[in-house]
Structure formats: C-alpha cells, structure tokens
Amino acid sequence: MTDVSEPKWRRRADERPDEVLDAALQLFVRNGFAATKVEDIARDAGLSKGAIYRYFSSKEDIFESLVKRALTPIADHTSIVARTSQADPAMLLRGVLTMLSSRLSDPDTLALPRLVLMEAGKFPALAAAYRRQVVDKALLALETIVQRGVDEGTFRPVNPHYAVRNIIGPVLAHVLIGEIFGIDKEPEPIPAAFIDSHFDILINGLANTGQGG
Amino acid sequence: MTDVSEPKWRRRADERPDEVLDAALQLFVRNGFAATKVEDIARDAGLSKGAIYRYFSSKEDIFESLVKRALTPIADHTSIVARTSQADPAMLLRGVLTMLSSRLSDPDTLALPRLVLMEAGKFPALAAAYRRQVVDKALLALETIVQRGVDEGTFRPVNPHYAVRNIIGPVLAHVLIGEIFGIDKEPEPIPAAFIDSHFDILINGLANTGQGG
Amino acid sequence: MTDVSEPKWRRRADERPDEVLDAALQLFVRNGFAATKVEDIARDAGLSKGAIYRYFSSKEDIFESLVKRALTPIADHTSIVARTSQADPAMLLRGVLTMLSSRLSDPDTLALPRLVLMEAGKFPALAAAYRRQVVDKALLALETIVQRGVDEGTFRPVNPHYAVRNIIGPVLAHVLIGEIFGIDKEPEPIPAAFIDSHFDILINGLANTGQGG
Amino acid sequence: MTDVSEPKWRRRADERPDEVLDAALQLFVRNGFAATKVEDIARDAGLSKGAIYRYFSSKEDIFESLVKRALTPIADHTSIVARTSQADPAMLLRGVLTMLSSRLSDPDTLALPRLVLMEAGKFPALAAAYRRQVVDKALLALETIVQRGVDEGTFRPVNPHYAVRNIIGPVLAHVLIGEIFGIDKEPEPIPAAFIDSHFDILINGLANTGQGG
DNA sequence: CATGAATGAGCATTCATTCAT
C-alpha cells in the first residue's frame, strides 16, 4: 500500500492528508470513531502518531475533513438533470439503478455514508451537512426525473417526493441486509438479477398502462 | 459463540437488569458504545456504578445482553406464516407496511436495530446473531407471502427473495433519510400518504394484470 | 508523611483535597507549574493519578484552588487596624517586622507567594486576585499605621503609601537574596540582628526628632 | 560548573545567537521556560526551528546561555568602588537609587532577573551563578559605600551588610508590588516622588545626627 | 448487598530533537 523502498520520508506534505483520510475512513467504518486510535490511523497511513497532527488538529478534525472531502466533488443537482433532461425517464431510472448498484457494491464508496450514519449522533452538524449536500441533491435529481415521467404521461401521477424512496429503497435494503449486518463477510457485488427484478417491479408500479392504480 | 442455555441477561427476578438495559440502549444509541460511560448507565438506571457489575460482568456484557434480550421475543417465521396463510397476499403486504410504518415510527423500536447497525463493526458475532434471528426470519416470512401471491397468480412471477427488498426498502429509505440523517430533530411519524404511495407503486409493480412489464 | 500502616484507602474524601494541595504547592514551587506532573502530585499526596481528578478537574484547577485556599483566611484590613489602633505606631511596626520575619522564615508560608509570583505571567487573574485580597489589604493596614504615626506627630510627615515600602522592602530584599537565589540551600531563619538593624534605620528614618529631613 | 574558557553562547561572529537569546528571554519571561516552545523562539528570532540547534544544543542550553550572557558585562565590585570612592556616601546612595529606579523601570533590564527568579527551582546552579556574579557584587559595592559612610562618621554605626537591604529593599518592594503582581498592566516608570520619599526616610535613618535611635 | 473511592491502563495531544532533502 505504501511503497517501502523509498527513504523514510519525502517532501510530500501535499499527499499525506489524503493518505491519512483514507486510512482513517477504513478504521472509522470498521471500529467507529471513538474506538479508532490515532496511532492506528498513523500506522495505516504510513507515518507516525505525531505527524498526523501536522495535517489535522485533532481526531475530530480528521472526521470533519473526511466528510468535507466527500462533499466537494458532489455533482450539482442541476447538472445531473441537465445531462438527463432529454432521455426517457424509465431508461434514466434504469441507468440510475445500475449506477447505484455498482457504486454501492464498492466498499470504498459505501464507507463514508456508513460512517456518517454511524456517527450521526455524535456529529449532527456534519451529518446534516452531508445530508444537505449529498443526499438531498441526489433525491432532488431523482424527483425531477420522476416528475418528468409524470408530466410526459409515461408514469402514473405518483408523488415524486415519495416515489424516489421506491427507487433507492430496495437497493438500500439489499445493501443493508447483505453488507452491514454481515460486515465480517467479503462484500459481494449487487447481483444484476436483483437490479433486474427491482426495475421490473418498480417500472410496472410506475408505468401508466391505462388501467392500474 | 452465543450461549443459549443460560439467559444471563435476566439472572434475577429483579427489575434491575432490565432497567440497566433500557438505560444502556438509549445511551448506546445516542452516543455509541465506546462513548457511553458505565457511570451514566448506572445513573440513568437509578443505581450505583458498582451495582451494575452485580448484574453484568462488563460493559460488553451489557451490549450482548441487550441484543440477546431482543432476540428472544421474535416470533418464529413459521408462526407468522401460519397466522397469515389464509389472507390475500396484497392485503397482507398492506398490513405489513402499516405495521412496519408504526413500528419504525417508534424511536424505542428503532433503537436496537440502529445500535446493532452502528456497532456491527465492533461486534460482528452479535450483528450476525441479530441478523439470523431477527432479520432473516422477518425476510423469510415476507418471502413466503410473496411466494404465495405468485403461486396463487395474484402476483407476477417475481423472485420473492428479491421482491421483499421492494417491500421494506422504501420504508427503510424513508426512515434513514428522515431520522438518521436528521437525528437532531424530533422524530416524525411516517406519513400515511407515503405508505399509500408506496403500496400503490408496489402493488402495481407486483400485480398480475395480464400484460406485465 | 502518609501513614502506611492503614488500609489502602479510607473514606476520607474530605481530607484528600487539602493533602493534594499541600503536595502540589511544594512541587509547583520547586519545579514550576508546567514542569510539575500530576502523577508526582498524586504520589506525594499518597493517592493515584486518577484519584486526583475526583477532587480537581484539571491541573489548573489545582493551582486555582491553591490560591483560593490561601485567600480565604486572610484577615481583613479593618480588623487588623482595629486590633492595633491604640498601640504606639513605632511599636506596632516593630511587631509587624517581627511577625513578617517569622512568617517569611517559614518555607511553607513563603511557598504560595513565591508560586503566585512565579506563575503570575501564566495566571494573571489569579495573581491579581491574590494581590487584591492579600497584598493590598496588608499594605493598607501598614499605611494606616504610618498615617496614624504622622497624625500623632511621632513620625515625620512622610507619604504613608510610599513609606510602607520602606517597612517591608528590606525584609523582602533579605528573603529574596537569601532564599530565592539560594533555593538549593536549607532556608535559614531571618536573623534577629537584621530585624534590629532594619528597625533601627527605619525608625530613625521615620522619627520626628525635631530636626532631620 | 560554569565553563568560562569558551563562550559557547557566542560561538559565531554572527548576530544570530544573540537574536535567539533575545527572543528566548522575552518568551521565557512571559510564559516560563517549560511553556516556551523552541519553535516560537525560532519564529521570533527570525530563523527556522532546525537552525536553533546550530547555535544551541538544547532548550536548556539557551537558558544557560541567556544567564551566562548576562554574567559577563557585570562590572567588578572593585571597579565600582574605585569609581565611587571619593564621593559623599549619601550622594552616592542617591545616585544608586536613581540608577536602580531607572534600570528597574525598564522591562528589558528586569527580564533576566525575573527569569532567574522564576526558574531558580529548575536551575539552581544557574541561579547560584547569577547570585554570585551579579547580586553579590552589587551588594558588596553598596556595603562598601555604607561602610565608608560609617567610617567617615556621616552614617551611624550600622551593620553595612544589613543596611544594603534598607537601600535596595524598598525599590524592590515597589517593583514587585507594582509590576510582578500587576503583570498584565503596562509597566509604569518608578515615580520620582517615591525615590525622594525612600531616600528621605533612608538617609534620615542612616544619618548620624548626634542623637541616634 | 450497595456504594463510590481508588486504581491504572489507555489514549489524545504536544513538542524537543533529529535528519533527509
């Protein structure tokens, strides 16, 4: 993970913080914030305990930086919608599910939301920030897609705000059941058959067939 | 791993152990296991720090007892199925959703699953036990219902194992979005309109209308 | 110092704080606040590191309590003046010098003023409190005595505010020269010959002989 | 104990070491030795942390060099006496008081004695050296002046060793009261009125008027 | 039995000192 052949340290103050955050994220997720020792983070990041404090002022600062780092690159809701405004809503949802499925199959991607979830009680402000800048934006983008489907008549007149929960919920449930409650097992990718099944049920539930509902 | 022969989490007819567990659960959920002090549990339970150790051998023992206490009263899968084997699967699902909705609106009911979720990394054996004895049984019961709908022709030939995620997922998503990421706010009951919406989409998605997806 | 024959601990929570303060005072004076380890205070006070924190919330709290403990029993200026308002001012000063001499010969009495002096830079508020409640009161009492001497014609019309420095200054100088700069040596009591000499010069300097000045 | 053969506190013709000592003195006085960080000294001296160690082997070395630097320029007792052996002892004392008053009004002059005082417990050898080479010489010079006054009949037959405490003590007391206990306030110069008052009382106390105490 | 004083291992954080660059 860390190249050992090099001299004891290089002038790479700019890469260190990210390495620390990577190590911290893994440990925080595995053991929780309180049970993670700064020294362990340091060891996993390949530096000494004291060096951590050159980059972060405290263990809490590491946690906050972790969340902030995840907040920055989040695509804006409007940009998502712009990219998708022409496509068929059903196909868009299909794409969203596939993307969700692959993202959530990746333990590294899953790690931060899990961490925020785990420590929400201790860091409500950070959890709120995460919710606002990540969760709400994603939900809003999905709502917009559903709304367009309704407007175009492809979908029945469902409440888009609620309907997004039918889109992401089954995937979330699958992940929670399979990974969080079975955390000791190697994470398995989400099977395509499940995504097919979910999409099938979902799209039948949403589709405007001229009779249902 | 899990000693079933001796219910040590209830070794006295006393009320004390249960009061300790109740207090501990609240604190564990609010602050996490590591950040909860035994002294705080004692205070909230109305006894002295030392007295805790008369009932529990360690803080971990409190956590384990907490999970084990929740494991006992879970109805067996077969009993659920027996109770429900005559009813219309769609109506059964409607009932399940209503029940889920009210149970998950109750912070006290939600507390233990949240705790297990939060501390799964630290207590994988307990998380696995919880999953096996609670989660898997509930899922299996739902699967059975769906399977019966398929068998009876009410539902399209979906995969029941996956379909259960479409049943509970949206409710789970609603709770996660609303409560866990907004932990500082007073928990709001799950609105009936959402359950209606979810059931509407779900049942349309499952229903065998003669045309399918 | 601490009776070792007794059981490991007794229920004497009320005596502990004073023992801790006594130990802390010695160490603070010898090594300074920053260089004194809480563990050393604990050892000298005959208890464990952790037990310190049952009585004091931090090392700073120990310091503050030390100063506050010294502030309480300080005799009020008015009470001093009342007790002395009838006596001959010269004899009163003689008495003050004798008292000062014996008090300042006692390392335990000297310890706190020295500590406050040493740490005044780090704890200006405490130093100010000490000054207000101890130093200023003592100075004012002396001023009152001098003023009375002037009023009664025994002393020449000196400025009492300044004159008090001629009273305490030489004793202070003696102590500073002898003890603070020779801290490693056993402290010697202030010799009576010095007090005699000082009083002789002082009283001749103050006396209204009808010619001097 | 004190290596006199090699002035290591000035091992370079450079200005650097002196700048380091100047910066260190300010910080040591303000915060104490233990609470002063080498990095702060470096910043205030305008060089890097590592560079400090080119001039000084440790933080203690800086402290020692500080004291030693102050020891060198002290005029010898004999030279002082030589310079003053012809003048009137009373006038000499007046001059000494004026000089003392202006020197002690200067925070920079006061800094080192205060530092030695503060850290005497931690550096007894240095405090002793300071006492021997600075304090004792000054006291001896004063004693010689007083002795001459006694020999010439201007002063009463006081003990010169003790009498010096009557000379410097009041000024010391004034400074201690005003500056050390009021360290947060801007230092005020010693008022001439106080020096006048002190000299008036002192000289009346010493003067041989033909009647004595 | 209950209490809470006491313990001491454990951890976050600091900072003098070193040394690769």
Next chain:
DNA sequence: GATGAATGAATGCTCATTCAT
C-alpha cells in the same frame, strides 16, 4: 548551511473495573 517533516517520549486526562467500607 537551512529547512521543516517526521519522530516518539512524555503527560494530562478518562473511565472500566475493583474492592474496602
């Protein structure tokens, strides 16, 4: 030489657990 990243010993403080009373 100079720099400042890195180290790691040191230390304040916490808290699960024990046990004298």
